[in-house]
Every structure is written in C-alpha cells, then in structure tokens.
Amino acid sequence: MSDARGTRGFDPEEIIRVLARHGVRYVLVGGVAARLHGSPTLTEDVDVTPERSADNLGRLAAALGDLSARLAVPDVDEGLAIPLDERTFNAPVMKFTTRAGEVDVVLETLAAGDYAVLAPRAVTYEVFGLRLAVASLDDIIASKAASDRPKDRAHLPVLRQLARELASPRDAAGETHRY
Numbered sequence: 001m002s003d004a005r006g007t008r009g010f011d012p013e014e015i016i017r018v019l020a021r022h023g024v025r026y027v028l029v030g031g032v033a034a035r036l037h038g039s040p041t042l043t044e045d046v047d048v049t050p051e052r053s054a055d056n057l058g059r060l061a062a063a064l065g066d067l068s069a070r071l072a073v074p075d076v077d078e079g080l081a082i083p084l085d086e087r088t089f090n091a092p093v094m095k096f097t098t099r100a101g102e103v104d105v106v107l108e109t110l111a112a113g114d115y116a117v118l119a120p121r122a123v124t125y126e127v128f129g130l131r132l133a134v135a136s137l138d139d140i141i142a143s144k145a146a147s148d149r150p151k152d153r154a155h156l157p158v159l160r161q162l163a164r165e166l167a168s169p170r171d172a173a174g175e176t177h178r179y
Contacts, residue, residue, distance in 0.1 A: 010101035013128050015046045015067065018100075020130050022063040025051040027118040029109055029135045029143065034155070036125050037137045038162050041155050045102035049135070050089070051115045052107065057086035060105065067098035111146035112139035137163050 012032055019026065028036070031043025050060050061084040070079030072095035079097035082088065089105055096103045108114040112135065122133040135143075141159050144152035 010044050012046050012101070014100040015098065015103055016128060016130060016132065018063045018066050019048070019060070022059045022066070024048075024059045024063055025056050025115070026060070027115055027122050027133045027135050029106055029112075029118070029140065030104065033134045034137075034140050034159060036127065036132075036134050037123075037140070038166065039155070039158060041158060045095075045104055047104040047106055049106045049109060049115050049118055051119070052089075054086045057089050061085045061088050064096055064098065064103065067096075067100055067103070069096040069098045069103065071095070072097045072102065109135070109139070109143040111142040137166065 016028075026048040028047070029049050030045070030047025031039075031041065032046050034041065035043065048060075050056055065084045069084065071082045073080050088094070089107060092107050094105045096105065109118065112118060118135050118139055119133060121136045121139060123136055125132050125134050137159065141156065141163060144156055144159065
C-alpha cells in the first residue's frame with residue numbers, strides 16, 4: 001500500500017535496521033524516542049541526531065539512499081531527488097521521504113543539543129534485537145518545549161507526567177531496556 005508520497009506506510013523497524021546495517025551512529029530523538037520511554041502518543045516519522053563526522057554522515061547518506069530517500073519539500077508530494085553524501089546535511093533539520101516513511105535528520109535539537117551533548121545522557125534500549133541510543137526523556141521534553149509547535153505543546157503534559165512516573169533508577173543512563 002502506498003501513500004501520496006510513494007511510501008508503503010510507516011515502518012520504523014525498517015528504517016532502524018537500515019541505519020544499523022550501515023553502522024550509523026545517532027541518538028533517536030522525537031516521537032519514536034518518546035514512545036520507547038512509554039509515551040502513548042503516536043508518531044509518523046523517525047527523528048535521528050547523527051554524530052557529525054564526515055564518515056558517519058556518509059554512512060547516513062548511504063542508508064538514506066538504500067531507503068530511496070528524497071528531500072521532503074512543500075508542495076512536492078514525492079519529495080525532491082538530491083545527491084546523498086556527507087555534504088547533504090547542511091541544515092539544522094532535514095526531512096526525508098523514504099519507502100519506509102519519513103526520516104528527520106536533526107543535527108541539533110532545540111534546547112537539548114547535538115549528538116555530542118545527547119549521547120552521554122542517552123538511554124540504551126534494545127529494540128528489534130538492536131541496541132539503540134535514545135534521547136533521555138528530559139532531553140525530549142526540553143526539545144519539545146523549545147520548539148513551541150502546537151503538536152509539541154499538546155504532548156508536553158503527557159511527557160511531563162511520564163517523567164514523574166519514571167523518576168526512578170530505571171531511567172538512568174547506562175542501563176539497557178528491552179522491548
């Protein structure tokens with residue numbers, strides 16, 4: 001089944017597996033990260049904050065190529081074909097349409113920072129048999145609060161309540177959580 005952008009629908013497992021196959025170093029941020037922490041809010045994209053070395057960005061470009069990525073642009077349903085290499089990632093946030101759904105490459109999250117800041121505070125989750133670095137719930141909350149988008153403002157009370165419920169050693173960096 002395809003949507004207007006030519007994707008089969010949202011398949012975060014495929015996106016995550018392709019990133020892993022290419023050895024991309026990143027922290028999972030955004031809605032999927034919030035879901036892993038226990039948020040009930042659904043999302044339709046995978047947001048990643050990559051480590052910014054040229055080698056890693058080259059691996060990210062190759063992974064996006066394998067996913068048939070096209071740059072998401074307004075008024076172009078199928079997205080825009082652009083060359084994908086380590087130089088592609090030249091904006092703070094770049095949205096891509098892929099055969100497995102939307103992928104947002106977020107070089108630096110609002111308020112929470114870039115990979116170098118997020119990674120040491122990330123929580124490790126084992127998902128689909130893969131170990132994922134997932135932004136801490138505090139970093140997700142800070143980023144959503146700073147974005148000041150209506151959908152993020154609506155999600156903040158849920159995330160803050162979740163943070164209160166999880167305020168325990170369970171959410172400590174360095175532990176692995178399995179799903």
